[in-house]
Amino acid sequence: MTTKRDTVMLVDGMALLFRGFFATAFRGNFMETSNGIPTNGVYQFMRYFLDATDKFSPTHVICCWDMGSKTFRTDLYEPYKANRSAPPEKLVPQFDLAKEVVEAFDIPNIGLENFEADDCMGTLARQYAEDHDVLILTGDQDILQLVDDGIRVAIMRKGIGNYEIFEQQTFVEQKGIRPEQIVDLKGLMGDTSDNYPGVRGIGEKTALKLIQDYESIDQVLEHMDKLPKGVQKKVQENMEMLHLSRQLAEIKCDVSVGCTLEDALWQYDKNAVEEKFAELEFGNLIKLVN
Structure with missing residues (x-):
């Protein structure tokens, strides 16, 4: 009998937060706490996140983040991503807020100055795939280059709960190349x-x-x-x-990030999460936490 391997889920934090913000802002749904703190991006981020943990049942979870717009890629080529406008004013305070909510679940937030979240995910994916199954959750097609033996990518599609899964065995069929x-x-x-x-x-x-x-x-x-x-x-x-x-x-898979799997165990204190949700007035989300 073969024992089931652990599944490490690497979450592209920025992809989920931006997607969450614009999905709700598009409908004019700018949620705010009674203190006037904007929360629509974080709220939707959590809906995506909780749907994915429910669907894919990971044993370990890590959230990776970009650490500002300047990276070794902008040093190589100044116009890299220069076409992107500054984040909307109501999104800016939600970057730290999203990380706080992730921390409430006792999940590591990982990021490295001068590199992108992709490079952190690539490095961690390669490290963990030797002994574990890795699933990367993102909306970004760039990540598909990381698909390998033991590394799957779930690309988020429109709405909640819609994913396109890419894995080594069926990749050529889906994309026409390796x-x-x-x-x-x-x-x-x-x-x-x-x-x-x-x-x-x-x-x-x-x-x-x-x-x-x-x-x-x-x-x-x-x-x-x-x-x-x-x-x-x-x-x-x-x-x-x-x-x-x-x-x-090319995503760099040799940057100096690391995280012990013990720290990434998908196991949280329900009270701590409920407390954070209550603070952000996320009453509807509390029932999703079991």
Whole structure:
């Protein structure tokens, strides 16, 4: 009889909070406590979070966060993510508030200056996947490059309780390439949401075909003479940006973060959580905590 492996759930805190804020703000539902503290993002964050813990039944949970907009990627390429506007005023106080609610569940909040939450999740996922099953909860497709033996990704879709699960066995069927090829794909096509161009004039369709035909950017460059003249020209004219875009796309899995699984055990003091929910006037959420 095989024993069931533990499941470590890594939560992309920023992805859940932003998604929660905009989902409720869109409907004009700006919740505030009687003291005037905005809470709509944190409230929806918790709804997503509790739905996921209920659905995936993790044994351990860790929440990862970005630590500001300046990272080694902005050092490499100043316009990286520069297209994003500042967070709405009502969201700003909710960053710390969300972390406080996570702490009330006795879950570690992990983040590292100069790196993104993705890099923390990548590093922790690789560490834990040796002996445990890892599930990453996010809304961000960049994370798909981490799918591996023992590492699944749950991409949140519209609404609550809708997830698209990606795992190694079915990945090629879903995306047409292997997880590790996502980095090369993005090197070629760039990423408009992260604001780096890849090879100008090469879109997703062409980039996907190139990776399917030649496996990697290195192989594409090795077989330049076989490429259509138009593609050759675009690649040659954007060679520096091609390599830089690939570097920006790659999640670092060797940053200096760590967390003992003992600290991440999904086991909380119900009274502490109820107290925090009461303080934030989240009466409706208390019944979701068992």
